[in-house]
Amino acid sequence: MALTQSGSTGDHWSSRTAFILAAVGAAVGLGNIWRFPTLAGENGGGAFVLVYIGFVVLLGLPLVLSEVLLGRAGGEDAIGSVRKVAEHSNRSEAWKGIGALQITAGFLILSFYSVVAGWVINYVFVAGEDFLGALFSGNPLSVAFAGEDQATITGRMGDLFADPGKLIMLHAIFMAATIWIVASGVHDGIEKAAKWLMPAFFVLLVIVTIYGSFTGEFARAVSFMFTPDFGKLNPTALNEALGQALFSLSLAAGGLLTYGAYVQRDVKLAPTAAMIAIADTCVAILAGLMIFPIVFAVGLDPAAGPALIFQSLPIAFNQMPAGSLVGLVFFVLIFFAALTSSISLLEGPTAWVIDRFRFRRPFAAIIVGGVAFLIGVACALGYNVWSDVRPLGFWNIFADSDILDSLDGFTGKIMLPLGAFLVAIFVGWIADRRLIQQQTGLSGGMFMLWRFLVAWLCPIAVGLVLLFGLVPGLLGTS
């Protein structure tokens, strides 16, 4: 019953491990280390974390399996794969629109993701310079930014935002690195990058977490993250938790559909999908356990929002032993995580351009990455030259959003939930049941349970969140 695989890219992962590393690399990114702790901090910690985990298990995991299996069943780019499965199931070709929606979402996310990753690169440079200074003055274990006051340390972020040339330059560096890896191919680019960067990332993550547990307020961080205060749970928090689960698992933006197409026929997808979801969630929680002890150690606010890692943590590193070195390690770690994610965002649209226009891979990667770069330039200018621009200002939920926030909000609140909703409907109701079951490798009760989650729970839950996201005020959401 397997469909013939005729994707013109014709690529495959060299092993199951290679696929898992690449997919975990795609999942683990700025979302885990920057967005998750920020949201958990803003939404009161424990209760948010609990709801988040519930969403990952009940919605995220079944959807990861759905997307990877669609990709593998079709064996093409995201649009081609959905079209093939629809054809095989004697359904309308129009379902391929799911692929188009997802690829567009991935492309838009890439454009602003690269700008944020550029900020990370800036801090790699800042922390690197600081550490070299400490090293050459004979004190490699010095605090970060020795002798600076808080205003100088936090001021770096504002200085960066006020400098369009620098923002664009850093964004260009990151996009170029992403294009280079994707242009090098599935095997020699994406897989190799994941194979080196992900283990390095894990080692660094564990090092900084252990450091925080010794020098910071670990116990307080644990109780902050795991003591649920259900009074803090409001519809906005639920909405954010679901959006974050989709974003963090790299769902609904073409990445998993596309990576799934490179998975060999004999790989069992269900346990593989579980590993991806578990690894991603563990990293998000570890990231919280890395960041909050440090934040609490110097009495900073866990609800500082997006400035948490760029302003709060540098202040903390300024007061902690070996802060200079740890700060550098911390920002390098985030850079690695961001890079393995951005390549998955670029691979989706690039694979489509390769399949559709028969372009060679490097050319396709440059074209797609180049256009995404230009959109990112607009995001960067939104912090200075175009700071008054509100691209979706006519729409009440985005009325205050600058260019980057508008793209982030529109993709995260609308495109991702919509993409996930449609995948659930397609896999749960439209696609040929036998093909689907055979691809999952599940049988009996496990298949029934999975199908229930995909066909019923996902559309209802995601649909509700979409509705609340779109209709502010419906349940007190703003």
Ligand code: TRP
């Ligand atoms: N999951 C990544 C993160 O947490 C970001 C990402 C990569 C992504 N690929 C994606 C988000 C596809 C949505 C869809 O940083």
